[in-house]
Amino acid sequence: MNDLRDAAEWLKSADRVLITAGAGLSAAAGFDYTDEGRFAELFPALHRAGLRARYEMIGRDLPPEYLWGFWAVHAEDVRFSPEPSPLYERLHGIVDGRDYFVMTSNVDRLFPRNGFDEDRLYTPQGDYGLYQCLTPCTRQVWPSEPIIRKALDHYDPTTGKVDPEAIPSCPNCGGEVFLNVNADGWYINDHFLPGLDRLNDWLVQTREVGDTLVVVEIGAGFNTPSVIRWPGERVTRVVPNARFIRINRDHPEVPDDLADRALAIAVDAGTAIDQLAHSSGASS
Numbered sequence: 001m002n003d004l005r006d007a008a009e010w011l012k013s014a015d016r017v018l019i020t021a022g023a024g025l026s027a028a029a030g031f032d033y034t035d036e037g038r039f040a041e042l043f044p045a046l047h048r049a050g051l052r053a054r055y056e057m058i059g060r061d062l063p064p065e066y067l068w069g070f071w072a073v074h075a076e077d078v079r080f081s082p083e084p085s086p087l088y089e090r091l092h093g094i095v096d097g098r099d100y101f102v103m104t105s106n107v108d109r110l111f112p113r114n115g116f117d118e119d120r121l122y123t124p125q126g127d128y129g130l131y132q133c134l135t136p137c138t139r140q141v142w143p144s145e146p147i148i149r150k151a152l153d154h155y156d157p158t159t160g161k162v163d164p165e166a167i168p169s170c171p172n173c174g175g176e177v178f179l180n181v182n183a184d185g186w187y188i189n190d191h192f193l194p195g196l197d198r199l200n201d202w203l204v205q206t207r208e209v210g211d212t213l214v215v216v217e218i219g220a221g222f223n224t225p226s227v228i229r230w231p232g233e234r235v236t237r238v239v240p241n242a243r244f245i246r247i248n249r250d251h252p253e254v255p256d257d258l259a260d261r262a263l264a265i266a267v268d269a270g271t272a273i274d275q276l277a278h279s280s281g282a283s284s
């Protein structure tokens, strides 16, 4: 736990904080795609069919009535629940009022839903709250809540299916649609790029004014390391006064060239955030 005490000091003394977060953070917040008990509870029909966890469903091809049965229940659970997340709220308490930015692969919007500033957020992998044409016939995207609610209204948990009339289609061409997430070449990210521009400007400014920066990476493993894990390391290399804190229960190791300004903290996100919030004096 000494490393966590050092991390708390680094956090406290930095001019700026960049939070980079992956699936491990939302898993610690209760949205664990490997959780078999929760899967059985939410998806009894899929469980009977031999499936055991949500990660098995990501990218799985299914007949549309089953596909939308799963995605409607899943999206409602992780994206549209009105409940706040105490863990994300505690994390927000650590940076509230400070000069921070967030980059996350999580598509659940749990950062802005728990107090983080939309203008200080970049979500390269998309947002379950939007949907798009799979062709795609247009670069436009649309709010997904109406199609998710309609699917849920026509969903039978005992069969896992939605009625054919509740299977959504493109408002523009009538073709197939999916949630606006980076799953394949059809992904439309135009509307997320202003977030990347703001992040880049913020980092350039950090260098120009000579501010100290601490990059706090939480729960970003090797599933898609090019999205969060490696970019965070690169930022630490190119910003002269940057330090790097990696919070990762399973893969905490840091590259050798960063070793003298990095901390590798092998605990889960929940434990680390509780400790850091406590040390920072943030309300929980």
Ligand SMILES: [Zn+2]
Pocket: 133, 134, 135, 136, 137, 138, 170, 171, 172, 173, 174, 175
């Ligand atoms: Zn279309």
